[in-house]
Amino acid sequence: MFGDLSNMMGKLKEAQDKVEETKKRLDTVLIDESAANGNIKVTVTANREIKAISVDESLLQDKEELEDYLILTLNKALKRAGEINEQELAIAAKSGMPNIPGMDMFK
Template sequence: MFDKLFQAQQMAEEIKKRLDYITVNGEAEGGKIKVTATANKEVKNISISPDYFAQADLEELEELLAVAINKALQQAESISQAEMQAATKDMLGGLGGMFG
């Protein structure tokens, strides 16, 4: 049983490492504001179109940045959940022999 728990911990660590290499993006204002993050929810880059930046007011820019960041983080969460569900399914399949 402890072997299975250890395997689960190792699998979770492997998933976390893999999520570092998956890129997600969030955009606002038709792509004029772009956010790039990892599936581990670490923002890596924020890009604002110079044309948009020149005419935007601060409040609008802040709101749209929040929109783009939240979109990227929602994608990251979806990917993370899918990875964990797949790992759990694999792990539970391996545990089936313990209870049968």
């Protein structure tokens, strides 16, 4: 019984290590998004960190329009980053989990 418990604890540690490795890797996954008209471009990591924002000079004349485009474009980029993040972390966690009957939470 204790051998099984020890093996299970080892598998859980492996799963935790895989999740941490995945988090580090997701810092290098870049997502580019732009406004429909291309006047704003943003780059974020899959860990939802903003890396770059590029604004066309034509938007500098209209503060409200600039703010609207920034919000829309950042939200699109962060949504995509969140989806990638969740999917990758779920895969990493599931791959290292021991097979415990009744614990199939990552289907």
